[in-house]
Amino acid sequence: MQRSDIVILSHYPLHVVRIDDYGKVKKVHAAEGTFALKKIDDVQQLHAIERAAFFYRSQMLPIYWSKRGTLFVTEGNDYYYMMPWVSVREQPTAEMILAFFRDLASLQQKTLQEIHVDETELKNYYEAKKAAWEEERTFLQSYVEQCEREWYMSPFQLHCCTYFHETMQAYWFAETKLETWYEKTKESKKWRIAFVHGNARFSHYVPREQGGQFFSWERAKWAFPLVDVAVALDEYVRTPSVDDAWVDGFREYEKKLSLREEELAFFFSHVASPTYLYRVVSDYAEKRKKKQSEYRAVSKLQHAYLVMKRTEQLLMRMTTLNPLEVESDSQ
Secondary structure (H helix, E strand, O other), rough: OHHHHHHOOOOOOOEEEEEEEEEEEEEEEEEOEEEEEEEEEEEEHHHHHHHHHHHHHHOOOEEOOOOOOOEEEEEEEEEEEEOOOOOOOOOOOHHHHHHHHHHHHHHHHHOOEEOOOOOHHHHHHHHHHHHHHHHHHHHHHHHHHHHHHOOOHHHHHHHHHHHHHHHHHHHHHHHHHHHHHHHHHHHHHHHEEEEOOOOHHHEEEOOOOOOOOOOOEEEEEEEOOOOHHHHHHHHOOOOOOOOOOOHHHHHHHHHHHHHOOOHHHHHHHHHHHHHHHHHHHHHHHHHOOOOHHHHHHHHHHHHHHHHHHHHHHHHHHHHHHHHHHHHHHHO
């Protein structure tokens, strides 16, 4: 055990046996049980956890008090807190996904509120996002045209050209939904926010019979509620298997919060955007990662494409089953 660890742990009534180091998180084995000691190097993260505890203490994995009666221990410029050690499943079960969404919606309902939208700010956001996606699309189109002029394309270039049409379709879908969000919100001039977790992954959730608990609240903030759903989706599409369990879970969430058409459109537009694939291509084309091998570059591009297709699979199921989407498509 390092001296700094001993100093920090001396603030807690524990008889420490062993410490396993996982970077910012240390697994503490003690006579009293197994605990996680987590480091925070940003005071804003500390304040985020404090605000989350104010709103959601019963739905948070407990943070243990120090001997001095504080939630956080200070050592130099760093802050630490102690919580139970949690063993996380690599792949969430269907039951866990349903519970996650029910508990997430229940949590957000406590702070959900409607705010007035400034029309100038709304327009500025819409135009900035639309311009950013247009710039990404233009870059990809230019790069593919450049690749097609090559006598022999590299494996990366060949894959990029193969994925190009589907990538453009993803941008089209995202921009269409962004347009729907803008027109609807411009009309209502209303938007809903909640104090969101900010990093609501399945790996940051512990299901319980009487309601699950979330942990790792360092990114908690006031924001659009579906920010948390987008994070959960991003984690899920990167797991080995993707099925309808996620869609069923989202239905549970949607029922509890009665999501509006413009809210769904905003969510669909942002999760559908293949910006992450654009970044892989941009890095390769502009040689930002010079030490990266061709094999590594192709692997990253294939993974980005897989994420895009898995996201598309889930979104198509969600938009097909959504009554608002069916109604708008029939008009």
